[in-house]
Amino acid sequence: MNKYTLSKRQAVNELSTFYSFLAGFLIALVIGSIILLIQEKNPIDTFSLMFKLSIGSVNSLSSSLNKATPLILAGLGIAIINTVKLWNIGAEGQIFMGAIGVNLFYINSNLSNPTILIFLLLLSAFIGGAFCILIPALAKVLFGVNEIITTLLTNYIVIGLTIYLVNGPWKDPNSLNFPAAAYVGKEVYLPTMFGKLSYGFLICIIFTALAHYLKNKSVFGYEMRIAGGSEMTAIYAGINAKQKAFFAMLIGGGFAGLAGGVELLSQTHRVSTGISQGFGYTAIIVAAITGMRPIGIFLVGTLFGALSIGGSVIQTIGVSTYIADIIQASTLFGALVIQFFFNYKLLRVDDD
């Protein structure tokens, strides 16, 4: 009888992640097309319309990039934490906490210089995100509690906290009973660079570079990689593995918090339950597709931002926005399957 076994490949092509992504994206387009055909829509027309409406003009392109910004920032946070081989499922909560941090600082400060104020508000967003992951981080390094569970659970807590705040203490009397906090003043809105493109995108570029440096070029990144590879090797090298894991988690949480802060200051301008539309979850897909590479996250995040914009506008021709979600999720699925065959080969063995 013949059996099949998987054997790990010795050398994996360096561009394999990129090829897997391309293949995954193609698979996703095929899946999307099938669903469109079932609905009796022409996939080519639909996709070209999505393309046109997401990057066809300066305005649509800037909308796409604005949409990509929180995805990329949160994805970077996930990638930094994964350097120590830990998973952050809590980016969604950290985004909310970043926005809460902004509002908390805003309503309690009486600074008049808007530039400094914006800077400090963004810092509060970062701290908010870091604070959000503090308990999972402590639980991980002190007691070894699985961070996947704890970061996921903090999402529900923080979203609950947001609902409480916008219905209670922070509720805006002028919001016509819509559960939301009051708008922040126009002076702290992030200005636009051109078209509708917010300076938030510039922050996103800067933080991509920062994450790339931190992960791949710095001593701290090196220590994180060793700690992620083997805790014993870290101890042997004189690296405090637990400390690295702790700080990696706080920094990663901060990145996601910043995503919430930028989103508030550039798009929603107030705290509500609509601060994030699942950015924190989509960011996991983005980070996973790229093999946790910051520059890859920037590129795929941009594509996914465009897909979301494209998905939301094709409603006008009677196609559900969920087609964009299906394409995003199928891309990850396809890419993971293809990546698997880059990493392993299937061997036939003869049973005795």
Add this chain to the structure above:
Amino acid sequence: MNNKILETKNITKSFGTLKALDNVSFNLYEGKIHGLLGENGAGKSSLMNVLSGLYHPEKGSIYIKNQKYKISNPDFASKLGIGMVHQEFRLVESFSIKDNLTLSRSNIYIDNFKTAYKKYSEIFALNVREDEAVSNLSVGEKQKIEIMKLIFNNSNIMLLDEPTAVLTPQETLQLKNSLVTLAKEDMKTIVLITHKLKEIREFTEIVSVLRNGKMVSNDLLTQEVSNNQLINLMMGKVKKSQINKNNEIGDIKLEVKSVTSKDPVNNIKKLDDINFQIRSGEILGLAGVSGNGQVELANLIAGIEKNFEGKIIINNNDVSNKGVKSRKKLNLSYIPENRLGVGLAPGVSVLDNSIVKDYFQTKLGPHLSKNRTVKYLENLINQFSIKAPNPKAEISTLSGGNMQKLLMGRELIGNPDVIIASQPTRGLDVNAVEAIHNLLITQRNKGSAIFLISEDLDELFKLSHKLLVIYEGKVIKSFSTSESDIESIGLAMAGIGE
């Protein structure tokens, strides 16, 4: 010796090119306690795994009560009455004692569990209620449950793989009494795998010796064979070749003063009053069967473990309370026994692994300059002729020999004052062993003080000026390699002091 219960004939089992068992014939007699003696890697566990159905031999046959069987899996072995206690326990921690004992389908005391449990609790001197969760038991108690599990599964042939390794002396004595009772009253046939001569003497009636996968002696009556004979059988001929040892010896580089450490869980002494010093240009060997405190001692000197009493002095600096990095800065290198997992980080690139020792030094730059790290690796590759074509490739794509060369090179390139080399050649082929030995000799001639921890007497004899023998955490003897005989070192390693 009339009731032969089990017999193996010409069992051969290979892994790749390595013959773990080579034509092994072996007998077991009903109601006797047998010793199976051999060094690490001699094939003891392989043979037991064949009997318990985990390994399938390529050649040879097994007879139980004169009937031939092919033992295809552990379940079938258990039906034939063969059961094994592995070194790592196989208990369901969250289950109660009762649930663990009655888990197997072949268990025979499901109806009268209480009487049986009472009877065997007495034999094992176990004072725990049957509904206690196994996770609450001590290591010694867990082992009793493991052995009891065999009885409850109606195993008449009980294979115990180094059962005393985890026990205190009192517990060992207790185990002996229980096993004697089981053999005598229940007619259980027991095999004790060990490399401790003392236990062979105290526990067993019959002893067999394995060496390099071959059964060198079978069916010896323990009473009729001397310790020296057993040691000779176990170790065979040791090459007494030695390198030139008249090199220049300098100042004291490493000093270990009354180092004692205890296991925090059960308070057993892992190291007991260790004292030695090594001078520049000197190689001090530490002989001993692994698991006698060598890893703990090496980790204490390197600063990985910190919980101990006594003093460690490197280059005249007392580093007892210092961390790993400050010891490295005093030019200490450590080649750990566990290459992949401690010395090298799996899942991380060759390049990252090559700078583990020096990454925090200024020569690689505060930003971990890629150019400098790549040059650092290239230098290692050239100097130590390492085959590592792709710096970005994951470390485990290298062969064992190249991994060890990378690790050694990384630790030796800074011309260290003190080197701890723990089992540096274990599992390597002849050429790689030679290369590693030459590296150590070159380094010795450059004036390093080398602490060589090994189980391989050939290696220790060849390289070291002086030899210490460690047994159960104690240095029980010290020898000069120029004027000592192998037998007494072997006896000391097996726990027989003078």
